[in-house]
Amino acid sequence: MTATKTAEARAAVLPQIADPSKIAPKDAREMTRLFFDQLSVLEEGTREYQYVRDTLIEMNVTLVQYAAWRFRSRGTGEMDDIVQVGIIGLIKAIDRFELTREVEFTSFAVPYIVGEIKRFFRDTTWAVHVPRRLQEARVELAKATEQLRSRLGRMPTTLELSELMSLPERDVIEARKASNGYTSASLDAAITSSEDGEAALADFIGVDDVALELVEDFHALAPLIAQLDERERRIIHMRFVDELTQAQIGKQLGISQMHVCRLLNRVLGKLREGMLTSP
Known part of the structure; x- marks a missing residue:
């Protein structure tokens, strides 16, 4: 057997x-x-x-x-x-x-x-x-x-x-x-990379780019600025492109700093309203 x-x-x-x-x-x-x-x-x-x-x-x-x-x-x-x-x-x-x-x-x-x-x-x-x-x-x-x-x-x-x-x-x-x-992996989890040695998982994950939001804002803002008169556009350019102070802007335009402040507030309010109501 x-x-x-x-x-x-x-x-x-x-x-x-x-x-x-x-x-x-x-x-x-x-x-x-x-x-x-x-x-x-x-x-x-x-x-x-x-x-x-x-x-x-x-x-x-x-x-x-x-x-x-x-x-x-x-x-x-x-x-x-x-x-x-x-x-x-x-x-x-x-x-x-x-x-x-x-x-x-x-x-x-x-x-x-x-x-x-x-x-x-x-x-x-x-x-x-x-x-x-x-x-x-x-x-x-x-x-x-x-x-x-x-x-x-x-x-x-x-x-x-x-x-x-x-x-x-x-x-x-x-x-x-x-x-x-x-299960989910921690963003701090170490992974091996043949080129760079050890790295964290978070190093390979994209993040929100704040600058992309600015691109959208610029596209929405451009036609609104185009609707301003010449002096309003010049004030916006001197303040936010040339980065002049209100006193410097007033000196170039021959008006007081207080007048420049009122003009800026009015122009910015107009642009802000246009941004909020634009589709």
């Missing part, structure tokens, strides 16, 4: 559990050790291996529920979402646990579960608005990705994810893109 057949024969003695999630925690602890013992001798990818692994997941969902309950006061996300995220941690723990560690599986698994839930809360605030259906698909996508990655030993393709999630490929692609909305 080959090693594979021997392993399959040993797995055949395992009880067929109709609903592993209904097993009491005390019984689940004993059954978990038995199933891990069988998992260690089965060939990965076989139907028997998958049955044992799936049963281990379902038997230990109560661990996830226990860990999720501790986060009930966070006020972010539905409890079902938190449990689903915790199951990802449970799956990681099952795939990495070895009986030779001589430690209870519960002690080994809880840090994985809690770590995954904490990561969920860390990333749970969306940086941009994303439709609710895509927010929900994010958790399912993460779970499906981890399951297939553990089973296949590589990152799954879009087609493989769509088959497992029972979603069209376009929805899987959309969910992946939407996941990017969870």
